[in-house]
Amino acid sequence: MSAVADRLYRNRRIKNGIALVLSALSAAFGLFWLVWILWTTLLHGIAAMKPSLFTQMTPPPGADGGIANALFGSLLMSALAILIGTPIGIAAGTYLAEFAKKKAIGETIRFVNDILLSAPSIVLGLFVYTLVVRTTGHFSGFAGALALALIVLPVVVRTTDEMLQLVPSTMREAALSLGVPQWKVTVQVLYRSALPGIMTGVLLALARISGETAPLLFTALNNQYWTSDLTAPMASMPVVIFQYAMSPYESWQSLAWAGAFVVTLFVLLIGILSRAILLRTKVTHD
Amino acid sequence: MAASGSAITTSMTTAIVDANRRNTRDARADGAFRWLVTAAGMFVLVALAGVALSMLWGGREAFSTFGFNFLFSTEWDAVHHQFGALVPIYGTLVTALIAMLIAVPVSFGIALFLTEVAPNWLRGPVAAAIELLAGIPSIIYGMWGLFVFVPIMAAYVNPWLDSHLGHWPLLGPLFTGPPLGIGMLTAGIVLAIMVIPFVSSVMREVFLTVPTRLRESAYALGSTTTEVVWDIVLPYTRSAVIGGIFLGLGRALGETMAVTFVLGNAHRLSASLLEPGNSIAATIANEFTEADSDIYRSSLIALGFLLFVVTFIVLTVAKLMLRRLSRHEGAK
Numbered sequence: 050m051s052a053v054a055d056r057l058y059r060n061r062r063i064k065n066g067i068a069l070v071l072s073a074l075s076a077a078f079g080l081f082w083l084v085w086i087l088w089t090t091l092l093h094g095i096a097a098m099k100p101s102l103f104t105q106m107t108p109p110p111g112a113d114g115g116i117a118n119a120l121f122g123s124l125l126m127s128a129l130a131i132l133i134g135t136p137i138g139i140a141a142g143t144y145l146a147e148f149a150k151k152k153a154i155g156e157t158i159r160f161v162n163d164i165l166l167s168a169p170s171i172v173l174g175l176f177v178y179t180l181v182v183r184t185t186g187h188f189s190g191f192a193g194a195l196a197l198a199l200i201v202l203p204v205v206v207r208t209t210d211e212m213l214q215l216v217p218s219t220m221r222e223a224a225l226s227l228g229v230p231q232w233k234v235t236v237q238v239l240y241r242s243a244l245p246g247i248m249t250g251v252l253l254a255l256a257r258i259s260g261e262t263a264p265l266l267f268t269a270l271n272n273q274y275w276t277s278d279l280t281a282p283m284a285s286m287p288v289v290i291f292q293y294a295m296s297p298y299e300s301w302q303s304l305a306w307a308g309a310f311v312v313t314l315f316v317l318l319i320g321i322l323s324r325a326i327l328l329r330t331k332v333t334h335d
Numbered sequence: 336m337a338a339s340g341s342a343i344t345t346s347m348t349t350a351i352v353d354a355n356r357r358n359t360r361d362a363r364a365d366g367a368f369r370w371l372v373t374a375a376g377m378f379v380l381v382a383l384a385g386v387a388l389s390m391l392w393g394g395r396e397a398f399s400t401f402g403f404n405f406l407f408s409t410e411w412d413a414v415h416h417q418f419g420a421l422v423p424i425y426g427t428l429v430t431a432l433i434a435m436l437i438a439v440p441v442s443f444g445i446a447l448f449l450t451e452v453a454p455n456w457l458r459g460p461v462a463a464a465i466e467l468l469a470g471i472p473s474i475i476y477g478m479w480g481l482f483v484f485v486p487i488m489a490a491y492v493n494p495w496l497d498s499h500l501g502h503w504p505l506l507g508p509l510f511t512g513p514p515l516g517i518g519m520l521t522a523g524i525v526l527a528i529m530v531i532p533f534v535s536s537v538m539r540e541v542f543l544t545v546p547t548r549l550r551e552s553a554y555a556l557g558s559t560t561t562e563v564v565w566d567i568v569l570p571y572t573r574s575a576v577i578g579g580i581f582l583g584l585g586r587a588l589g590e591t592m593a594v595t596f597v598l599g600n601a602h603r604l605s606a607s608l609l610e611p612g613n614s615i616a617a618t619i620a621n622e623f624t625e626a627d628s629d630i631y632r633s634s635l636i637a638l639g640f641l642l643f644v645v646t647f648i649v650l651t652v653a654k655l656m657l658r659r660l661s662r663h664e665g666a667k
Contacts, residue, residue: 065559069452075444076453076461079535082528083468086479093482140375148372158376161383164650167582168386168643169589171616175639176386178623179393199382206379230361232368253470260472263591263616267623287474291592294478302482309475320467 087313094310097303107273107289110298116308118275119289122190125277126269126285127258129194134201135251141202142209142247143235150214159210166203173199174264182268190276190283193269200261201254208250212243245326252323256316262287286312387643394637396630405637411602413627418634420641422602426519426612427642430594431587433523433608438530438587439580445531446538450568451560462539469532477596480525485597489516493609496520512609517599520608529593530583537579541572541660578656585649589642591616615642 101115108114141158149155177196182188216239224234240247270282271292286308293305397405397418408419449462493514500510512518545568553563569576599611600621615638626632 061559061562065561068561068564072444072447072452075441076448079441079445079531080461080464083465083532085483086471086476086528087468089479089483090475137375137378140372141379144372144376148369149376155376158379160654162379163654164647165379165383165386167585167589167646167650168383169591169616169646171589171591171619172386172390172639172643172646175393175619175623175636176389179389179636180385202379202382231365235368256470260474262472262474263620266620270624287472287592290474290478291595294481294596305478309478312472313475316470316472317467320470324463324467 090306090309090313093303093306094313097307098310099307102304102307106275107284107293107304108300109273110296111300113300114304116286116289116304116311118272119284119286119308120311121275121277122269122272122283123259123286125279126190126194126197126265126283127255129191129279130197130201130258131251131255133194133198134254135205138202138205138250139209139240139247142206143213145206145210146213147231147235147239162203162206165199166207169263170200170261171263171266174266174268177264177268185280187280188268188270188282189280190269191279193265193283193285194279196264196268197258197261200258200264201251204254204257205247205250208253209243209247212246212250213239215246216242245329249323249327252319252326256319256323259315259319260287260312262291266291387640387647390636390640390643394633394640396633397637400630401634405634406641409602409604413622413631416628416630418630420615420634420638422604423613423615423618423638424641425604426522426598427588427614427616427645429519429608429612430522430526430598430614431584433520434526434530434587435580435584437524437527438534438583441527442531442535442538442583443576445535446542447564449535449539450542451564462536465532466536469536472592473529473590474592476525476529476593480521480593481596484525485516485521487516488518488521489514493518493520496609508606509608512605512607515599515609515611517597517611518607518609519598519612522594522598522612522614523608525593525597526587526590529590530587533586534579534583537582538576541575541579542568544575544660545571572660574656575660578653578658578660581649581653581656585646585653588649589616589646591620595620615639 101113103115103117103120105113105115106118107116141162145155145159145162149158174196177192177199181192181195185192220238220242221234224238225231229238265285265288269285269288271288272282272284276283290305290308290312293301293308296302401408401418405418405420406424407421408417409421410417410419411422412418445465449458449465453461493512493516496510497512497514501507503510549567549571550563553567558566594614595617598614598617600613600617601611602613602618603610605612619635619639623632623635626635
């Protein structure tokens with residue numbers, strides 16, 4: 050009897066051991082690739098780093114140059130996208146959390162927003178193409194910013210909605226019982242309490258659009274020169290990286306790596322920053 | 336007496352009138368605020384509808400010219416204006432399938448490791464690292480794929496597959512081909528690496544929702560970790576795990592940049608996974624700005640519409656599955 054129990058016990062322990070080793074291995078496997086990719090980007094990126102990168106324009110094939118115009122274009126379009134997407138997103142999130150919490154329409158919008166959040170970005174690019182580029186007849190930085198704003202929007206809507214729902218309802222009731230009108234309660238009490246969370250959402254959205262390539266390919270297109278004219282085609286980091294990495298010229302490829310390094314560094318920094326904001330507020334909230 | 340009484344009444348009336356005025360102003364401001372945020376909420380609805388309709392409108396020429404043939408034709412001839420979507424559709428499905436075959440077990444292992452196996456001090460940092468990596472732009476994965484992974488596939492993996500698996504009866508045709516490095520298999524693997532952080536962080540969050548007392552009761556009865564995961568954690572979270580997998584699938588289907596670099600942009604239907612192919616997103620990204628005729632552009636937008644419809648269905652399934660867990664949680 051005890052021999053049977055012993056065997057059963059041993060078998061279970063062996064099975065458990067195998068499964069746990071497999072799980073640890075798969076964790077190592079997953080991390081291995083990711084570390085490898087980061088390492089490659091770091092290695093090639095640092096090798097291609099030089100000061101002229103940030104002062105010179107994107108060069109013609111074979112020549113030497115920088116990525117200043119692409120950096121500027123990316124910054125300009127991202128800033129514009131955040132400026133367009135954030136207010137609409139915060140307003141829509143407020144609607145979901147404060148006015149349509151348990152309503153069918155609220156659930157529908159939440160669902161649609163989640164779809165928009167994970168929809169392929171290239172489809173959003175095609176949408177802006179038919180909406181803006183086709184009607185105006187030319188590619189433009191503004192169209193690029195609009196496509197990016199469509200990516201910012203659902204991220205901000207979702208975080209605003211979630212963060213406002215986390216604000217304790219006693220706060221709303223206390224403010225309302227003092228006779229404060231609802232819009233003031235929302236703007237001066239709820240937003241203040243939910244601000245770190247909403248900021249995180251905006252930062253996450255910024256991280257996401259700073260590497261987005263697909264929606265810019267046929268909205269902002271590309272531009273070899275420095276331009277701040279939003280009605281003209283505009284260069285951006287991801288599109289330049291794409292074009293240069295696919296090219297056969299060594300100097301272009303090394304510029305692409307430098308660009309990839311800058312973008313990755315930027316995205317990781319924003320990720321760490323937003324995490325820090327969330328962590329700090331979590332402590333103060335309790 | 337009378338004078339002071341009238342003074343009181345006047346000050347009272349002004350106060351009342353003042354309060355009334357403030358009330359109406361507040362009510363008006365409230366109404367305006369409500370209207371504003373409602374409009375923003377509706378804008379989200381309209382945006383999605385706009386995306387779908389504009390694709391359908393832009394692709395109408397292709398749909399009406401080719402009809403159902405658009406879905407089943409392998410022809411992609413820009414010169415003679417003949418377009419069929421079968422090759423990109425096939426490529427999209429196959430690469431996403433390869434990606435999920437690799438990513439799902441690995442992500443499950445990572446989630447398991449981070450919730451049950453790893454020592455406590457390791458869980459937080461590794462989970463944070465994986466979430467940070469999930470944010471790395473897909474173009475970086477694509478570049479790594481092209482410059483680092485493709486040469487390795489071409490030099491070692493493809494020849495090995497070709498010589499060892501190439502003459503197997505059923506699987507053989509899948510693994511015969513020239514050692515180009517670029518192709519469906521490479522694209523699938525790069526996609527898998529890209530969705531692993533994403534799927535595993537969803538799975539990890541889902542596993543964390545299992546009530547501690549359920550897990551600890553099972554441990555107290557003498558279950559091993561494997562048994563707890565298999566008999567307690569998985570049954571409790573089954574629908575949400577499937578939801579997470581579908582979210583990853585949605586991402587793999589619609590991914591553009593990671594795939595475009597390593598797929599080869601070849602409009603040819605071949606059984607072999609080692610041959611270059613095409614996917615919907617890669618076709619659009621590669622050819623859209625070069626499309627020189629209306630029917631060409633329309634066909635590409637029609638492809639975008641197909642992609643949108645497929646991802647919409649996949650994401651809807653994902654949402655419904657994930658929602659079942661939250662309802663489950665609410666009921667307890």
